Amino acid sequence: MSSLTKLMTTAAILVATSALAPAFAANTAITVGMVLEPPNLDPTSGAAAAIREVTYANIFQGLTRFDANGAIIPDLAKSWDISADGLAYTFHLATGVKFHDGSPFSADDVKFSLDRARAPDSTNAQKGLFADIASVDVVDPATVKVTLKKPNGSFLFNMAWGDAVILSPKSIATEATMPVGTGPFKFVNWVKGDHVELAKFDGYWGTAPKLDKVTFKFISDPSAAFAAMMAGDVDAFPVYPAPENLEQFKADPRFQVVVGNTEGETLLAMNNGKKPFDNIKVREAVAHAVNRKEIIDGAMFGYGTPIGTHFAPHNPDYVDLTAQSNYDPEKSKALLKEAGYPDGFTVSLKLPPPSYARRGGEIIAAELAKVGIKAEITNLEWAQWLEQVFKGKDYDLTIVSHTEPMDIDIYGRDNYYFNYKSEAFKKIMAELSGTTDPAQRSALLKQAQKRIADDYVNAFLFELPKTGVANAKIVGLWKNQPTPANDMSEVYWKD
């Protein structure tokens, strides 16, 4: 009898321990939610942020990279020398690096990747990043020399973009569906429409990641995203689509809410080439008619930093010019009168799909109505918006967030959809691209910010926030988004 009891107790203990065992083992898998599915996984031939959100720093690496705060740090290039004239960059590459397909990484692959990106038939969405390269030469397997046509103070920054990653020539044909890089995680599989799975790459040359498995799950519907977090199907949602739920997550100890910055300057863009916005007084009037706080509260549930120019507020070179275009409807009305529009006018306001634009658009239309400007809202899909507004410049007003980092140079582009033409601004940009001295660059960047604020090119609204939700036990996720990325190399579970 007693031996039977003993046996049963032992059995019970065995069953109990084996059942509990997985709970004690460290959790090394994570499921990350994303709103949009990447169209393919090749960051060198497509602009979709979702491609980078899966691959950047996980699968692919470049010569340099962004760290979590946006600083440029060494990646595949351990160090570099810059010639005195600023034209020659000699990169010293990491050694013992392997691609996920087993082929060894060397200077030849750097030459291959950079030459491919700048070739005449290249389909790189950011081909401009490589425009200043004159030649790429292999010095020895661990050294590559890049010669520029003219000095470019942003060259190391450009090489950190997801579009400038180094690819394996052997696997180039299948890059879009089976990406092969040198990063800490390798591609495992992709169930289209549902998830992409990555696994730790055992041959990784750097510090091994703490996670064994990363799954990116695609959930576009905001209420489905909420349900997936609540039910624990998804462990983290770094760019959570419904700011209205954030308070609920904050109140729940199972979750952490992480709010940081993106590089997205959100604008009420004006067609500077078209009446009535070809008149600077009218543009100034619009800028004063817009109440940033009301828009941030109403469209973004209070998340977002007001901006007064086209520059990220967390950047050390940022100048706060919000006071220059403060909310002042009386001044706005006076300016409209001065400009010859005492009774206002009617214009189109074309809105792309994101909620900041659709919700913000309603609020802005109401604000403009108060000063006599009637804005007629048209909602567009992205493809339509790109065709009509961005390419065709067939618009008066639109709302959009420019998410590329350090993109103030767009104001110096000919034929850009703002239709802004300023020789003074172009001069600043030309000077900037030839300057490598940090202090001078900073001064020029500040000048550029003031220039466009003084010209009231657009009504500058707010910096798009990165509002993320994650399980409270996850450590190491990026707070900010200096570039679209979900760097998983240092993420782990507490306990």
Next chain:
Amino acid sequence: MRAGGNASGPSRSLEPMAPYLLKRVISLVLSLLAASVVIFVVLQVVPGDPASYMLGMNAQPETVEALRQQMGLNDPIVWRYLSWVAGLTHGDFGVSYTYKVPTGELIAQRLWVSLPLALYALFLSTIIALPIGIISAAKRNSAADYGIMGVTQLGIAVPNFWFAMLLVLLFSITLRWFSAGGFPGWNAGFFVAMKALTLPAIALALPQASILARVMRSSLLDTLSEDYIRTARAKGLSRGQTLVRHAVRNAMIPVLTILGLQFSFLLAGAIIIENVFYLPGLGRLVFQGITQRDLIVVQSVVMLLVFAVILVTFLVDIAYAMVDPRLRGRA
């Protein structure tokens, strides 16, 4: 049963079936051709360039041009139509602009979700609807009838996505019996996959079952007032026997029509439910294809759905002819 036996055996009634079938097949092929032209033309008119969409706001015009060239978007329109249709005839749907994999592969993956989901929902809807429809008709004006009519009225009125959210709230967030959505794939095992499809199938089946039950009921009521039912009763069959052997069978024609329509709807129209449960189904593929201007995918999926609808209609026509041989003459 009897008609099915005839169709497979060499009997008199085979003759009228063959020309009927031939006529139906010709009309099927013509409808498909017409649909392919309409679909192709409509999508060419839709504004938005797939290459610009892919390369985004920072791309240089020459890069967009290079990509357009690569995707074959600069070929003449008639050439693109003909090569698409030529491909379709031997099952080649072309390569997706954005995913860069054969469209046929994409569709096949999605069909493995959408088709089982549609069948699952149809199965649930049928096994619920037919019995309650029959009970309702057999016990007309009873408390059961009123109860069933009330519930089915509600089932039709409640939007299925809202019902789906309630299911998620109860079974996923509160009880945690099911995950809130997603599809693990059939590799994860049959029951795991079926479990993932259960809540969506219930959400889809509720309004369908309500409609089907009401159609079953009214169709059966019509049949029950026919003379031959009285005759059947007069020759000594019980109420139950009459119902099963004569009434229900004759009441099936409108029910079959609705079932055919519902299947097509479930296959193509589950898009909202697919979004609520983030299932990688056909509806979401079309939706993504449209926003990304992945025209090859959109036109191929729409074509496939047209084919499915036409095929189901064709099968339903044949089913009518089997249930009621008189219809064969009226093709």
